[in-house]
Amino acid sequence: MIFNDKTVIITGGSEGVGAAAARRFAEAGANLMLVARNKRNLEAIAEELRDKTRVEIFAMDVADAEACVNVFKKTEFEFGRIDVLVNNAGLHNRGPAESVSADDLGRMIDVNLRAPVMLSRIALPYMRDVGGGAIINVGSLAGRTPVPHSAAYAASKAGLRSFTYSMYEELLGSGIKIAIVSPGPIDTGFIMSDVDDVSDLTLSQPISTADEVAQAILDLCGNNRREQSMPASSGVLTTLTYLFPWLARASRPWLERKGARVKRELKAKAKAQSKGGA
DSSP: OOOTTOEEEEETTTSHHHHHHHHHHHHTTOEEEEEESOHHHHHHHHHHHTTTSOEEEEEOOTTOHHHHHHHHHHHHHHHSOOOEEEEOOOOOOOSOGGGSOHHHHHHHHIIIIIHHHHHHHHHHHHHHHTTOEEEEEEOOGGGTSOOTTOHHHHHHHHHHHHHHHHHHHHTTTTTEEEEEEEESOBSSHHHHTTGGGSOTTGGGSOOBOHHHHHHHHHHHHHSSOSEEEESHHHHHHHHHHHHOHHHHHHHHHHHHHHHHHHHHHHHHHHHHHHHHHO
């Protein structure tokens, strides 16, 4: 797709999927407003991309309601229009719900669900002013089926998925597209830097690259799909295990053994790379 003269806001835009999406949109000609908490990381990706397109940054916490309003005001001031919002910022404190603090459980809901809901609502008038646009939410396979030891995270992503599907119906005929990409594990620091605490069940699914997810985000801006599961086979599996809980319980031991094997392989690979760079 071509995004010349269009403006894209990306939350969590300083690294991982957000940075990969920024690179993809820059190649397609879009102006960029990159949002994240870490200003130094934002400046690094902005500097990388400024020879391709106009880039501005806004250091903020997406759970801050006032900042959510202000980032749109700044984006319109800088670029004159807002065409695409990518709700990518995410948080995952892993472990049984009982072992995670109440504050951390609430924080996951704030970042993964409350923030994208607020940002999407704020975006709508700006997109109506320019005749249309797209809101792409970054969900998870965890939002499609229950995942033990990720209860609040799964709940937040399930809520985001439900919000997306509901808003899709509300926005029919408006020229504003809303959709969600639901990947499994992604080869970014979000998982790989904390791989010991990632559930074996999660790692039983094929690992996508950040660039593959970024391309899915761009594709969803222009096609007629409401959701893109990654990979598609995992989307089918999560649907079946959601509809038939007995199947989830029956398949879990096999999937966890597979995931444990993948985890051992990832750790061995990381160890070998560490030794090679020493």
